[in-house]
Amino acid sequence: MTVPDGPAAAGRSPAIVISGAALRFGDTCHFAGLDLTLDGGRTTCLLGPSGIGKTSLLKLIAGLPAAGLSGTVSAGDGAPLAGRIAMMAQRDHLLPWARLIDNTMLGARLRGEAPDESRARAILTRLGLGPAIDLRPEALSGGMRQRAALARTLYEDRPVVLMDEPFSALDAVTRHRLQEVTARALAGRTVLLVTHDPAEALRLGDRVLVLNSRPGALREIEVPGGAIPRDQARGDFAAALGRLFESLGDGGAQG
Amino acid sequence: MKSMGRLAAALGAGIAILLLWQGAVTLFAPPPFILPGPAAVARRLWLDRALLLDHGLITLAEIGLGLVIGTLIGIGAAIAISASRPLRRILLPLVIASQAVPVFAIAPLLVLWLGYGMASKIAMAAIVIFFPVTIALADGIARLEPGLVDLARVMTGGGSPRGRRWRLLRHLYGPAALPALGSGLRIAAAVAPIGAVIGEWVGSAGGLGWLMLQANARAKIDLMFAALALLAVIALLLYRLVDGALRRATPWANSTDILKESEPT
Incomplete structure (x- = not known):
């Protein structure tokens, strides 16, 4: 059985236009008047110091309520975004009582759709979780749990995927492998990946943006060449990584 | 092995209490109608076993039915409170008021309305039981992890x-709140006998509470103690039963359980 990588037609993945985004807590303004367009079908990586509001920006796109957050978000194709987004967070948020297969199909159950068990099995198998399909999350390692969260995200099969530091709790080797799997699985979708890891951003991002500290402003970093996931051994990768670190250091009052 | 050790420890504690009790009786020699010794109580337990069993079963049935009905209510x-804000505004004060009024105060009313039979005791037990269940479950539902x-x-x-x-409740909020519901149920199981026994004191024709009153009135203190001991055994067994059932129903929640160690391994 094969599972198509990416949505059936990559062209369906809409661009996302964010305008006038602002995050204020009382007198503190994290950012205001922020405009950003996520290219359709491409991966945009967002970096920046902790607590600057990257997660809030992600929530704004997802249509989730958050204190102090304002701004408008629309899809490039003019259709509503609700129901076209899948989300993956740093914590796996797997349901402890449910087998992996049921965790994967949670979205279908919550929407009252008939769960497609063969598709869920195929996704889990492709992510190397075949033998664990009937296990509960507590029986899994951190890497496996995060892969299960990825499986749940892929099962949603949405053209837009928002990821909030999905690999930051993993060890370096597991993270590296999972980045590759993710990049392949999400190719063709509109992806926003919030991360703390500059190398991760450069490996996975068609575009890399840095949100710098108060009042926040976005800066685009030139990315190295090569197909995603990019090869870190290339010479221009190291150069780009250097520039990125420098940019993160600028204005990063929080260090 | 571990459970054997725990059993031995519990037995040891029980024996120590019995020895202290016997020691106090031997030392201070109170008249038997004030404090009978454990041997006298054991003798009474054996001699009146049929009587105690009869009344014990009545109380057990009251507690058991009260537990089922109270839990369902x-x-x-909890679901009503969690589902709608207007409902919560109406229901929550009622739920709290139902506990602010002592069960003792409503017991005579319930006996008046529901009679001297088991119905009034079941109602009393249910009133004592439903509160911890409601609060624990509503709390569990409200505390779903924000990320989820x-x-x-x-x-x-x-x-x-x-x-x-309904789907959110069935697939997400409900199962997530099961361990919280379990905490409520454990408390409910522990306090359930209170409602039934108070009901029996206020007006009844049977049950351990009734038996204790009768024994007290006739200065048969050994019988009163025997009934008390049986009540304690019923309460403990009930708790173990509920606890064991919950453990099997929510195996993922056991790692955070204070009683985890008592699980045979």
């Missing part, structure tokens, strides 16, 4: 709103 109230709340929102975004609440 508690779950219903967000995830569910994104997953159901743009979908059909019909039956959405």
Whole structure:
């Protein structure tokens, strides 16, 4: 059985236009008047110091309520975004009582759709979780749990995927492998990946943006060449990584 | 092995209490109608075993039915409170008021309305039981991890709103709140005998509470102690039963359980 990588037609993945985004807590303004367009079908990586509001920006796109957050978000194709987004967070948020297969199909159950068990099995198998399909999350390692969260995200099969530091709790080797799997699985979708890891951003991002500290402003970093996931051994990768670190250091009052 | 050790420790504690009791009786020699010794109580337990069993079964049935009915009401109230804000505004004060009025104060009314039979005791037990169940479950539902709340929102975004609440309760909020419900049920199981026994004191024709009153009135203190001991055994067994059932129902929650160690390994 094969599972198509990416949505059936990559062209369906809409661009996302964010305008006038602002995050204020009382007198503190994290950012205001922020405009950003996520290219359709491409991966945009967002970096920046902790607590600057990257997660809030992600929530704004997802249509989730958050204190102090304002701004408008629309899809490039003019259709509503609700129901076209899948989300993956740093914590796996797997349901402890449910087998992996049921965790994967949670979205279908919550929407009252008939769960497609063969598709869920195929996704889990492709992510190397075949033998664990009937296990509960507590029986899994951190890497496996995060892969299960990825499986749940892929099962949603949405053209837009928002990821909030999905690999930051993993060890370096597991993270590296999972980045590759993710990049392949999400190719063709509109992806926003919030991360703390500059190398991760450069490996996975068609575009890399840095949100710098108060009042926040976005800066685009030139990315190295090569197909995603990019090869870190290339010479221009190291150069780009250097520039990125420098940019993160600028204005990063929080260090 | 571990459970054997725990059993031995519990037995040891029990024997120590019995020895202290016997020691006090031997040392201070109180008249038997004030404090009978454990041997006298054991003798009474054996001699009146048929009588005690009869009344014990009545009390057990009252507690058991009260537990079932109180739990069902508690779950219903918690779901109602969680489902709608207007309902919560109406129901929550009622739920709290039901506990602010001591069961002792309503017991005579319930006996008046429901009679001297088991119905009034079951109602009393249910009133004592439903409160911890309601509060624990409503709390568990309200405390769903924010990350999961967000995830569910994104997953159901743009979908059909019909039956959405029910599906969220069935697949997410409900199972997530099961361990909290379990805590409520454990408390309920522990306090359940209070309602039944108070009901029997206020007006009844049977049950351990009734038997204790009768024994007290006739200065048969050894019988009173025997009834008390049986009540304690019923309460303990009931708790173990509920606890064991909950453990099997929510195996993922046991790692955070204070009683985890008592599980045979």
